[in-house]
Amino acid sequence: MSAEESPDPGPENSRRSEAGAGWVCGKPGTFKDLLPERVADFSWRRPRVLWRSRNDVLARWFGDPSNAIRRRCVDALRERGTPAAFTVHRAEPEFSFVLLGDTGEGDRSQYAVVPPLLHAAGDTDFMIIASDVIYPAGDAAQYQDKFFRPYKDYPGPIYAVPGNHDWYDGLRGFLHVFCGLDTDCSPPPWRGVLSFLPRMLWRHSGDVDGDALAEARGRYRGAPGQQSLQPGPYWAIDTPSLRVIAVDTGITGVLDRAQGRWLREVSAGPKPKLLVTGKPLYVDDDHRPGRIEGGGTVDEIVQDPAHHYVAAIGGDIHNYQRYPLTTEAGRKIEYIVSGGGGAFMHGTHTIPRTRVVDEGEFRCYPLRGDSLSRYSKLYGRWLHLPKLFELTPQEATAAVEHRLGIKAGRGYEDPALSRRVRFVASLLGVPRDGRRRSRFLRFPVRKVPQRFRSELADWDDPPFFKSFLRLDVTESHLRIRCYAATGCGDHETAPPCEDEVTIALR
Template identity: 25%
Template sequence: MTRKQKHSVEARDGLEAVELGQPGFAQPQPTPDPTRFFIRHSSDKQAYKTIDELNREHRLKPMPFPDPRGFSDSKPEPVLTLDQVLAETTTASAISAAGQLVFHCIGDTGNVRGPETEELVADKMSSDFDERNSADIPAFFFHLGDVIYNFGEAKYYYDQFYDPYRDYPVPIVALAGNHDGMVAPGVQTPTLQAFLENFCQSDFVVTPEAGGLSRTAQIQPGVFYTFEAPFVRIVCLYSNTLEDPGVIADETVGDSQLTYLQAALRRVKHEKFTGALIIAHHHPTYTAGSQHGWSIVMQAQIDAACEAAGVWPHAVLSGHAHNYQRFTRVHGKTQIPYIIAGNGGHALARLGRRGEPPLRTPMVIQKATGNTDQVTLESYDDTHYGYLRIVVSAAVLRIEYHPADDGAGVKTPDDAVTVDLATRTTS
C-alpha cells in the first residue's frame, strides 16, 4: 500500500490488524519528510477547559488499566527481550561480542500542529545509523511516553508516530505517557486503547493506524514490564493519566505495579545482575522551574521497593516536562542520574518565567537533611528539541544528550554523564 492510498484506508470501517509473523521497521527505500499531516487535528481547547475545571475541583483521578499478559501473583514480572522484538536469537550474542549496546531514548514526540519538529528529531536520530564502527549503531529506540497528543486517539497514530519514524530501521518499544492514556471528556473510548493496540499486541501485526507503512505493532506484554537487552535492564512503569503527579499505585488503580516492581528488583538481587539497571516512567521525579511538579508519593513508593530489595537503579529516565534536564541524586555513596528527556517533538517548555534570568548550573534543588538526599540540577536545555543516545558496556553506562538541530554532520553531545556500574559514581 502506498502513502497515496492512506485516505482510502481511513474510509473503510471495521479494519483489523494484519498478522505478519515477523517484525517490520523502516520502509524499503527512504522517503521524503511529510510537509503536513493527513488528518487535521481539531482544537482541544474546550476539552482542556473542562479538564482544568475538574482539576480545580479535585475531581480527576488516575484511571485503572489492564494488567499485562501473563501477570499473576505467581508470575509478577512480565519480561520482554530485545531478541523477542527482533524475532531472532543472534542479536544479543552479537552485541555482547561487540562489547557494547547503543540505543536511543526520548519522550513527548507527538505534535498536534504539524510534522516539522518531530521529523527534525527523527531525522537526527536516523543519522546515527551511519557509523564508522558497527558497534555504535543503535539497536532500538526506547520511548518515554506521550507518543500521541492530546488524548491518545487512534486516528492520529499515522501522522504522529508511524510517518515520522517510517525510515527508522530498528524496533521502537515504549512506556505509556499521560496523554497516551487520557480520554477526552465525554468520550467513551477505553483508556490506553490505541496504545495497547499499537504497542502491546501478542504477535507481529500491521495495524490500521500504520496506514500501509512497514512498521509492525510492538509485542510488549502491557504498560508495565521489564525490557532486557545485553548489559541493561529497563524497569518500565506506567505513571498514569494526570498532568501531575505521576501515580503508580493507590486506592483507584491498585498495587499491581508495586508487586511487579518488587519482583523485578528481587530478581536483580537474586541473579546478582551486574549490568546497568534503569528505572523509567513518564512523570519525572524532580523538575526545576518547569510547569510540572514533583511526584513525591510515587518516588517514595519506588524508594521503598529499592530499599526493601537492597537494589538501586544506575539511572532514572522520564519525560513529561517538555525539555531536557539532568539531575544527580546522592544516595549514600551512590550517585544516581535522574534525566528528563521530554523534548522529542512536542512544544518546548522553558524552565524560568518570562523576563527572569536563565537558571545557572550546577544548582542544588534539594539539600541533604536527615533522610533526605541531596539533588543537584547539573544541566538542561529548554530551547532545542533533541534525544538521548545511551551506550552501555559491562563497565559503564553513558547517557548523551544530542540537540536535533545540530544536524546529521555533528555527533558530539551537548551534555553527557557516565556511570561506573561497579562504584555507582558519575563523571
C-alpha cells in the first residue's frame, strides 16, 4: 500500500487566497432558498439546548449505558431477521461515495453544504453520514428538517453511523429512520449509592410518530434510488475492491464486546478496508484508540497488517484533519477527521504543532490562521470590543506561525506582530510550541475545554468553513478529496478542493 499526495488542485482554495477561503464573497449563496420558511432558533448558548444534551454528562459521571442499549437493539434486529454479518454487498468494483460528519443542526451552516455537495458529489453512488445526524438530542421529530429536507435532491441512498448526540434519545429515532426498527431499548437501571441521580435525570426516548416520518420520507426522499435499509447501528459495505466498515462508538467512544468481535471478523482477510467511526482515532494531534469492552482497541485492529486497512475516517470533531501515519509495520494509513458537515466549527487554531506526524505532512481545514481570525471576529462582536479582538486573516496567520513555529498555510509577507495580536492569539487558545508562557498568561486559558469555546462560537454567515469528502474507488486506487463549503455563491458550483490523497489498493 502506498499513498501519494496530489499537488494543490487549483487556485481558488484557502491555501492560495483569502477569496478562496471565503473571506470575500462576490455573490450570496443560493442555499438560503433551501431553508424552511421558519428555521428553529438553535443555539448552544441556550440552557434548554444544553439540558436536552445532559445524557452526555450523566454517561461520563455514572457510566455509559450505550453498550447495554445497543445489545438490546441488535438482539431486536436479529430477531427480525437481520443477517449476523451486518453487511451490505455491492457487485461493482468501481464506485464513489460522499462522506460528511456532524450534520444536523438544521440551520444555515448545514444547508450551506448542500449546493456544493450536489455539484461536486451529486453523481456518487451513496452517501455516508459519520456521526451526529440530529442535534441536539437525536429526536425523531427533527428528521424532517435536519435530514430528509436538506438531502432531498441527493439521488442515492444514505447510510449513517450514530454520534453521541444521536444516542441522547436512546438511538430510537436513528434506528427507526435508518434500520426500520421502532423499539424502546431503554437502559438497565444504574446501581450504586448515587444511582438515583441518573435514574432521575436521564433523558429517555420520546415517542416516534411513524406516520409523520413516513410522510417526510415520501415527500423529500421518496424516489426508489434513494431508499436504503442498513443492517444496524454498525455495518459493512462489501465490494470487490474495498470493504467499508462502520462502527458505532456510543456516547463515550467504547465498543461493546459483541461489536468488537464483529469488527475483528469483518476486518479479517487481505481485501483493503476503510473504517468509518463516530469518533476519530487521531485528532488534534492526539491518539484516541477506541476502547473495546473486554480488552483491545479499535486502532489495534486497524493497524494489524493482516487486516489491510488503508484509511480510518471519523466524525465528532467539526473540522477536517488528515494524519498520514506510518505504522510500526511500515504501512501508511490515512487517519482523517471529517466532522465539518454542517454543525458549529471546532477551531483548528488550538491544534498544536503536530508530533503524531511531521507538521509538513499534516493537513487541516480551515487553516489555523483562518480559524483564529474567525473566532476573533466572533468574540469581538459578542464582547463589543472589535478593536481589541478582531484579527485579520493575515494577522491571525502571523500569530499562529509565531506561536507554533510553523508555516501556517497561505503565504503572506511577515507583518509586525503587535502585543494586541499576540495577546488575542494566546487568549483564544493558540498553544505555544514548547516555549514557556509569560507569568501573565501562566493560567492555561487554552486548556479551557474546546467543546465549550466552540459550541458557544456558532455563526450563520459566510465563511462557514464546512467540508465534505468525495471518495472514488477503482480496482487499484482510492482517491479522497476534501471539498470546502464556504457559503459563498462563488463556490457553490465549483467548490474549492482543500486536500487530496490517492491510495494504492493493490
